Amino acid sequence: MASQVTESLAVAATAAAPAKTAAHLITQTGVNAKEEGPSDGESGNTGDDDLYFHQRIEKNGQQVLVSWTKEEEKRVVRKADWLFLPIFALMFTWMAIDRTNVSGVLTSTFIKDTHMTRDQANTGVSLLWFGIVLLEIPSNIVLHRVGPHYWIPLQVVVWGILEVCQMFVKNASGWYAARLFLGLAESGFIPGSLYVLSRWYTQDELASRTTLFFFGPSISASFGSLISAGALRIEGKGGLFGWQWIFLICGVSTIAVGLIAFTLVPKSPHHTNRLLGGLVPWSGWLSEREADVFVARIIRADPKKGQASTMSIGLKDVTDVLFNWTTWPYLIICLSGLQSAGGLQTWGATIIQSLGFTSVRANLLNAPAPVLSSILGVFLSQFVDRYKRFGYTIGFAAVWTMAGLIALYKLPVTTQASWSFYAAYVVTQAAPSWQPLNVTWLSLNQKTPQKRAIAYAVYIGCSNLGGTYGNQVFRGSDAPLYRRAWAACLALGAVWLATLIIQTLLFKWTNRRFAKKVYEDPSLEAEALYTDRKGRKYRYYW
Known part of the structure; x- marks a missing residue:
């Protein structure tokens, strides 16, 4: 391979x-x-x-x-921050909206109009995540062959078309097919984009830029809720149901973003003077001199990013990542931590609606928490870029989430206690966004660009795999108290926190052993991946 x-x-x-x-x-x-x-x-x-x-x-x-x-x-970095990074963040934002707008759809008449049960609708939601997992690595191989400046915008346009097609769903079979194909179209976008960003930014810049890349998706639930609230207000216009308007608005917007990306995303820092995938010349946002500086600074910070202009990803690169003990804690944290509160992205608005609010108001009340989460995540990323303490920072988010889940478990979902429960819900959802920090941590602990690309694909594949069961926690038979759901979320959160503590301690122990070996054999310094401000070299970021 x-x-x-x-x-x-x-x-x-x-x-x-x-x-x-x-x-x-x-x-x-x-x-x-x-x-x-x-x-x-x-x-x-x-x-x-x-x-x-x-x-x-x-x-x-x-x-x-x-x-x-x-x-x-x-x-030159500011130019990339303002003209390159926002394009990827915008594409990711609409991808996330296309995934999470189902939360608003489920508060509408969708289930009744399509003659489905709530559990059938839930199955369709899970199929999207399954579809993404199926083609995660193959999509990244195609990306490297075709080039991200072609492949990524094409993906966005295709899944935008499929998003629009969901408005024609008539029954459960059509819903299953629509969600599966939407997932297949989205496969590989996130790891591919993360890999591109890792080639444009240095290690000291990557955590905050990855967080900004995730910023739009982190608040996508808010955007999706506002779009849903507006679409549900125009129910019946043009002969369309409110949920059909949601899919139409989101799909057309996604297609427009894909076309913008095709126009502006450059092949490399030396190709910003070509539009439409390099077909049309223009002045560009980096001069030749600025492109030279941009490239030179990357290589100076990490010579491994300057391997041959073409490189191959072989089977050994895949096995080295999959069978390395350091990879698995990240995956366990991903599978448990993300899903400890992941089901709320899909069922949050429905749960709020069960407190006695209308569908429109429930979607509006679902908007604030993701915004708070994203803003707090940006502050955490600044801390990580400065001090490089990933384990401690993610642990802070884990404890916050666990505290919120305990409150949700204790409080009953009734209209009499609606505002107290809603407050606990907002606190839980407002836990600082930590996934971009975890995926950055994983990438920085990889020795080569090849392994970094595979690690991204494997991690995001696990993230999407978690979506197949994370939404299934909230079953119709468990409503409205969701006692089993909150217990399951707490169990996942406990696994997340325990794994994180063990992982951080193992990395610190390994670094101490590495320091002793370097003292005996200085040539081993080449194995170091992290040098702190005092010049001390470590095998792993922790």
């Missing part, structure tokens, strides 16, 4: 030279850049913005030394 992976970043070779020489070399080089080869970086930096970093990249068959200041680096 192997695939050719088209890389979007450059490869460097070691050297350093005065800034004047670098500028001269860059001036002599052509605009089109092909980057390849191994690298190391050197720096004359002492912490001031006006001192130069130095890094060689290969362009048009010759070595080119790029020298830049910290201020210049900040400027």
Whole structure:
């Protein structure tokens, strides 16, 4: 099993030279850049913005030394933050809305109009997640062959069309087919996008950018609830039910976002001057000089991102990730932690409606919590980027979630206690968004880009696999108290927290053993993945 992976970043070779020489070399080089080869970086930096970093990249068959200041680096990163990252976040947002808008659909007349039972509707919800899991890794192989600037926008347009098609569902069979094919179309989008982001940002930037990538999806339940509330208000317009309007509005919006992405997503930092997948030239948002700096800074921070312009993902890369003991704690945390409160994304509005609120009001009341969760998640990501303490930070979110679930378990779902239960629901849903931190943690503990790509696919596959059972927790026979559901959520949360504690302790223990081995054999320092601010090297981020 192997695939050719088209890389979007450059490869460097070691050297350093005065800034004047670098500028001269860059001036002599052509605009089109092909980057390849191994690298190391050197720096004359002492912490001031006006001192130069130095890094060689290969362009048009010759070595080119790029020298830049910290201020210049900040400027090109800001451009990516404002012009590149938002496109991916926007695509992810509409993907999440297309998944979670079923929460609003289920508060409408959907079940009655399609002659389904509540459990049949739940089965269709689970089939979407099953469909995503089926093609997660194959989709990423196609992405690396075709290129993310083509493949990812195409995916968005296709699942937007399938989202619209859901408005024509007449019965359970049609619902099952629609959700399954929607899941198949969405397969690979998240790990593929995460891999692209990992090629555009350094280790010190990745946690906060991954969190921003997840920011839109984190608040998608809020957007979806507002869209649902508006759509349900126009019930009967154009001869359509309210739930049909939800699917139509979301699907058309998704298609529009996919077309925008096809227009603007570049092949690499050196290709921002081409629109529509590189077909139409324009001025671009990175000049050649800025693209050189962007590429050089990535290679200087992580030479492993500068492997050959094409690389292959082989069976050994897959087995190395799957059979490495460090991978499995992340997957257990994903399968338990996400689903400890994951069912609320689907059934949250329905549960609120059972408190005695109308369908429109229930959707509006479902909006605030995800926004709070996302904002708190951004603050946590800033902490992680600064201190690199993933286990402690995710543990904070786990304890918060567990406290909320205990309150939900204790409080009865009755109209007499509606506002107290709703407050507990908001607190639980407002727990800081932690999944982007966990997936970033996993990627940073991978040695090579190949393993990072596989790790992303495996992790997101597990995340989606969890969706197949996370929604099944809230069964119609358990309504309205959901005692068994809350007990199941608490059990999953306990597994999440216990695994996280064990994982963090194991990484710290392994790092101590690694430090002793390095003391005896300094050549083992090459195995280190993390160097703290005091220059101490560690085998794993923890």
